[in-house]
Amino acid sequence: METGRTTPGVVAGRLPPDAYETNFADLHPRYDPHEAHVAADRCYFCYDAPCITACPTAIDIPLFIRQIATGLPEAAARTIFDSNILGGMCARVCPTETLCEEACVREAAEGKPVEIGRLQRYATDTLIGAGVHPYTRAAPTGRRIAVIGAGPGGLSCAHGLARRGHDVTVFEARPRPGGLNEYGIASYKTPDGFAQKEVAWLMQIGGITIEYGAEIGRDRSFDDIRAAHDAVFIGNGLRGVNALGLDGEDMAGVEDAVDFIARLRQAGDRAALPVGRDVVVIGGGMTAVDAAIQARLLGAQNVTMVYRRGAERLNASVYEQNLAQINGVRLITGAVPVRLHGDRAVERVEFAYTSDEGGRLVTMNDGFWLPADQVLKAIGQVMQPLTADPEAALDLDGTKLRTAGTGAVPSHPGVFAGGDCTASGEALTVTAVAQGRDAAAAIHDYLTDAQPAQKEPA
Amino acid sequence: MADLSTDFVGIKSPNPFWLASAPPTDKEYNVRRAFEAGWGGVVWKTLGLDPHVVNVNGPRYGVIHGADRRVLGINNIELITDRPLEVNLREIKAVKRDYPDRAMVVSVMVPCEEWAWKEILPKVEETGADGIELNFGCPHGMSERGMGSAVGQVPEYIEMVARWCKQTTRMPVIVKLTPNITDIRHPARAAHAGGADAVSLINTINSITSVNLDAMCPEPMIDGKGSHGGYCGAAVKPIALNMVAEIARDPATAGLPISGIGGVTTWRDAAEFLALGAGSVQVCTAAMTYGFGIIKELTAGLSEWMDRAGYDNIAAVTGRAVPNVSDWKNLNLNYVTKARIDQDLCIKCGRCYAACEDTSHQAIGMGPDRTFEVIDAECVACNLCVNVCPVQDCITMERLPAGATDPRTGRVVPAEFGDWTTHPNNPAAHAAE
Ligand SMILES: Cc1cc2nc3c(=O)[nH]c(=O)nc-3n(C[C@H](O)[C@H](O)[C@H](O)COP(=O)(O)OP(=O)(O)OC[C@H]3O[C@@H](n4cnc5c(N)ncnc54)[C@H](O)[C@@H]3O)c2cc1C
Ligand SMILES: Cc1cc2nc3c(=O)[nH]c(=O)nc-3n(C[C@H](O)[C@H](O)[C@H](O)COP(=O)(O)O)c2cc1C
Ligand code: SF4
Ligand code: SF4
Ligand code: SF4
Numbered sequence: 001m002e003t004g005r006t007t008p009g010v011v012a013g014r015l016p017p018d019a020y021e022t023n024f025a026d027l028h029p030r031y032d033p034h035e036a037h038v039a040a041d042r043c044y045f046c047y048d049a050p051c052i053t054a055c056p057t058a059i060d061i062p063l064f065i066r067q068i069a070t071g072l073p074e075a076a077a078r079t080i081f082d083s084n085i086l087g088g089m090c091a092r093v094c095p096t097e098t099l100c101e102e103a104c105v106r107e108a109a110e111g112k113p114v115e116i117g118r119l120q121r122y123a124t125d126t127l128i129g130a131g132v133h134p135y136t137r138a139a140p141t142g143r144r145i146a147v148i149g150a151g152p153g154g155l156s157c158a159h160g161l162a163r164r165g166h167d168v169t170v171f172e173a174r175p176r177p178g179g180l181n182e183y184g185i186a187s188y189k190t191p192d193g194f195a196q197k198e199v200a201w202l203m204q205i206g207g208i209t210i211e212y213g214a215e216i217g218r219d220r221s222f223d224d225i226r227a228a229h230d231a232v233f234i235g236n237g238l239r240g241v242n243a244l245g246l247d248g249e250d251m252a253g254v255e256d257a258v259d260f261i262a263r264l265r266q267a268g269d270r271a272a273l274p275v276g277r278d279v280v281v282i283g284g285g286m287t288a289v290d291a292a293i294q295a296r297l298l299g300a301q302n303v304t305m306v307y308r309r310g311a312e313r314l315n316a317s318v319y320e321q322n323l324a325q326i327n328g329v330r331l332i333t334g335a336v337p338v339r340l341h342g343d344r345a346v347e348r349v350e351f352a353y354t355s356d357e358g359g360r361l362v363t364m365n366d367g368f369w370l371p372a373d374q375v376l377k378a379i380g381q382v383m384q385p386l387t388a389d390p391e392a393a394l395d396l397d398g399t400k401l402r403t404a405g406t407g408a409v410p411s412h413p414g415v416f417a418g419g420d421c422t423a424s425g426e427a428l429t430v431t432a433v434a435q436g437r438d439a440a441a442a443i444h445d446y447l448t449d450a451q452p453a454q455k456e457p458a
Numbered sequence: 459m460a461d462l463s464t465d466f467v468g469i470k471s472p473n474p475f476w477l478a479s480a481p482p483t484d485k486e487y488n489v490r491r492a493f494e495a496g497w498g499g500v501v502w503k504t505l506g507l508d509p510h511v512v513n514v515n516g517p518r519y520g521v522i523h524g525a526d527r528r529v530l531g532i533n534n535i536e537l538i539t540d541r542p543l544e545v546n547l548r549e550i551k552a553v554k555r556d557y558p559d560r561a562m563v564v565s566v567m568v569p570c571e572e573w574a575w576k577e578i579l580p581k582v583e584e585t586g587a588d589g590i591e592l593n594f595g596c597p598h599g600m601s602e603r604g605m606g607s608a609v610g611q612v613p614e615y616i617e618m619v620a621r622w623c624k625q626t627t628r629m630p631v632i633v634k635l636t637p638n639i640t641d642i643r644h645p646a647r648a649a650h651a652g653g654a655d656a657v658s659l660i661n662t663i664n665s666i667t668s669v670n671l672d673a674m675c676p677e678p679m680i681d682g683k684g685s686h687g688g689y690c691g692a693a694v695k696p697i698a699l700n701m702v703a704e705i706a707r708d709p710a711t712a713g714l715p716i717s718g719i720g721g722v723t724t725w726r727d728a729a730e731f732l733a734l735g736a737g738s739v740q741v742c743t744a745a746m747t748y749g750f751g752i753i754k755e756l757t758a759g760l761s762e763w764m765d766r767a768g769y770d771n772i773a774a775v776t777g778r779a780v781p782n783v784s785d786w787k788n789l790n791l792n793y794v795t796k797a798r799i800d801q802d803l804c805i806k807c808g809r810c811y812a813a814c815e816d817t818s819h820q821a822i823g824m825g826p827d828r829t830f831e832v833i834d835a836e837c838v839a840c841n842l843c844v845n846v847c848p849v850q851d852c853i854t855m856e857r858l859p860a861g862a863t864d865p866r867t868g869r870v871v872p873a874e875f876g877d878w879t880t881h882p883n884n885p886a887a888h889a890a891e
Binding site: 034037038040041044045046047048049050069105106108109 | 524525526527805806807808809811812824828848849
């Protein structure tokens with residue numbers, strides 16, 4: 001029998017060859033100019049617009065939309081990049097339904113916000129597509145700054161520093177830049193290699209060098225890096241993952257959702273990617289939703305997402321939940337896995353119902369089984385410390401770095417941080433960009449105020 | 459059901475909607491289809507003497523679009539009919555024979571010489587047409603040749619030609635006026651003095667719709683050059699309404715029948731023209747944009763509104779608003795209102811605030827939670843906030859009752875009427891004693 005959706009086990013090629021391209025196509029294709037004009041015309045050009053307040057990078061949204069409406073998407077793009085150098089990626093991946101578009105007054109008025117994200121994409125694509133980088137680098141200052149991690153936080157910071165004339169070296173553990181833009185975000189949000197195109201475009205500023213395969217804490221020590229640079233920005237994201245803490249987590253077929261997604265994002269030929277027939281995704285956030293949907297898109301027959309608390313506590317937005325359900329993902333809330341069954345490979349998962357007793361989650365005796373040849377764990381990522389030395393360890397707030405408003409790490413002068421690794425803000429691409437941008441400004445101030453630029457002796 | 463049938467200077471039509479003299483009425487094929495669709499009448503595309511004129515062979519229209527390419531206004535550099543006179547006359551006759559109940563008015567434009575009018579009018583009369591319209595309005599091309607608006611801008615010529623026509627034909631004579639003039643009352647008075655039965659207005663407004671910034675040339679562009687054209691469509695309606703009203707309330711032309719033209723797009727536009735004194739309306743751009751099918755909306759809408767408002771026939775609507783068209787000096791300065799924001803409807807966009815704070819009277823306050831409220835002590839009731847608010851009825855104007863104190867001026871609102879003519883600040887005021 002030919003391989004299909006119902007073939008048991010974790011196998012590749014469940015779908016007809018041409019189905020993959022359709023399935024992983026752009027979720028929200030780019031507007032054509034007429035669509036953009038119509039969409040832009042809906043903006044009221046609000047005073048002190050609430051959408052701006054809701055955008056973590058505070059893009060001047062009414063201004064850029066008006067620039068689209070008046071026929072200058074390139075000018076609109078500049079407005080966007082002035083606040084958010086990764087405005088191209090944010091336009092694709094921001095959960096706008098909980099950010100700018102949720103705050104749009106037309107959402108309040110008629111439940112149909114101005115489509116800010118898609119307009120932002122229309123504008124930014126125009127300039128990036130033309131290969132035009134609208135900024136020039138200031139005269140070199142001779143300052144050298146290390147950036148740890150080439151994710152959105154690190155890249156945003158690196159650009160801000162390079163623009164101000166500083167020399168930036170980015171140390172990146174992985175072989176490619178972009179962080180989760182390249183390895184994590186769902187394929188249909190950023191198809192056609194956009195993450196790499198965007199980084200190449202960003203690098204046109206000059207003054208940024210990226211060293212790949214350079215994991216700080218393994219290949220290089222944090223202290224050495226710190227000693228060799230005038231300042232350090234940490235944007236290492238959340239590399240570690242939480243474990244279920246159940247027996248059998250090392251069975252074949254059980255893996256972290258982020259690894260599954262990274263493999264998918266890096267795959268040249270998706271038809272060659274194995275996926276289970278019965279996939280169980282554990283978790284209730286963006287990662288769980290993305291893993292579940294993409295498992296379906298790869299041809300899994302049954303994909304069930306199981307979240308331990310009630311539906312109202314799901315981290316994934318209503319929009320994302322709907323997207324999951326449209327794609328045929330089954331969502332079960334109020335249940336936790338208690339046992340993984342199987343021999344060498346997982347065969348089924350045993351769940352227990354939970355009850356929320358005043359915020360405390362109680363596992364019940366009652367439960368159910370789900371057949372599973374693949375189990376994807378998406379129960380949270382954690383920061384990996386950059387140094388094992390407790391003396392040199394950076395100050396934590398919970399499991400993440402403690403930072404001041406500007407991104408400065410109070411315990412370590414000259415060290416700044418931003419993005420997922422810090423305890424402040426939501427773990428989103430746009431937040432990382434904002435924090436990287438602000439840290440660049442703070443580092444610049446730190447370098448120019450605290451240590452006045454070297455002058456020729458009088 | 460309201461009776462839409464219309465008798466305009468003896469020209470009868472089943473409804474007051476006529477297609478204006480323009481491409482929709484340029485030939486038999488169009489006019490037959492218009493009548494089948496339900497149009498009450500047509501003013502046939504302007505006839506001239508042979509040899510007939512020629513049109514440009516490149517684009518003849520420019521346009522102003524709204525965001526969704528909604529046509530807001532069109533301009534054109536088309537001339538009068540570019541077909542032989544005989545062909546037009548034959549077609550007019552055939553159509554009128556087959557649609558005796560529809561208004562068939564024929565637009566005419568010939569040189570400003572008596573023989574020319576005396577030559578063409580009998581030929582038109584012979585077709586069985588119901589009336590003629592003198593095209594003194596075309597502002598482009600024909601005006602360079604001393605016709606169209608070149609005549610319409612000289613009241614003496616209007617009077618003279620109108621008189622020739624009245625002497626020559628038994629048909630009612632309608633004079634179509636150009637808006638490209640400072641005071642529309644003068645040409646209307648001239649038409650009246652020349653014995654014209656009615657005026658129709660407006661013809662198109664001289665305009666350049668846009669400039670092609672690559673070619674540095676006005677649109678529409680003919681081989682790298684452009685010329686001004688006539689502007690029409692929804693955008694010109696306010697100008698047309700005012701001109702109609704000016705004529706309707708001018709004692710010198712009181713009672714002169716008016717066919718209202720300019721931007722009529724919906725039944726409501728038509729009702730407004732009627733209310734300001736028109737006895738029939740003419741439509742061009744709306745038909746050119748949407749086709750003849752809009753006549754169903756126009757007639758059904760007008761009829762529905764007349765039923766609701768209690769008007770039995772067109773004559774009952776004509777001129778109803780004219781007595782309320784006044785001069786500024788006669789407006790009641792003791793009518794004091796304040797803007798009121800309905801907080802339940804407000805979507806907190808802040809447009810009222812930006813408008814009032816930046817460009818008006820600083821009369822809207824913005825609270826920390828984006829609550830917008832009117833400051834009565836500053837509000838002059840200009841209405842700008844009402845106009846810019848995107849939510850219908852969210853901001854309204856509320857009248858201060860007589861006896862209340864206006865917190866802006868500190869003065870008690872008087873119960874009696876008081877206008878500028880009696881205002882103490884008016885140096886020319888003579889207190890009524
Ligand atoms: C599956 C998934 C889907 C997501 N979808 C969305 C979405 O749709 N929209 C959205 O806004 N957000 C989404 N997010 C969140 C978003 O991707 C992150 O918030 C964002 O990428 C954080 O950026 P960052 O720069 O802090 O970290 P990362 O993007 O994680 O980048 C960190 C970089 O540092 C490198 N690094 C780590 N440790 C070291 C080290 N020791 N030495 C050198 N380099 C190191 C990593 O390899 C990586 O390149 C998603 C996250 C996941 C996991
Ligand atoms: C392409 C075009 C050609 C026109 N030709 C004539 C004409 O030959 N004679 C005339 O009296 N008016 C002519 N007009 C003016 C129309 O009859 C009418 O007065 C004007 O368009 C305003 O009405 P509207 O806003 O409904 O279009 C023309 C208008 C257009 C758009
Ligand atoms: S960056 Fe994201 S949140 Fe900000 S305006 Fe753009 S799409 Fe909205
Ligand atoms: S809130 Fe909506 S309407 Fe107002 S400026 Fe922002 S996008 Fe435009
Ligand atoms: S313009 Fe209207 S909707 Fe907007 S803030 Fe003012 S009152 Fe509210």
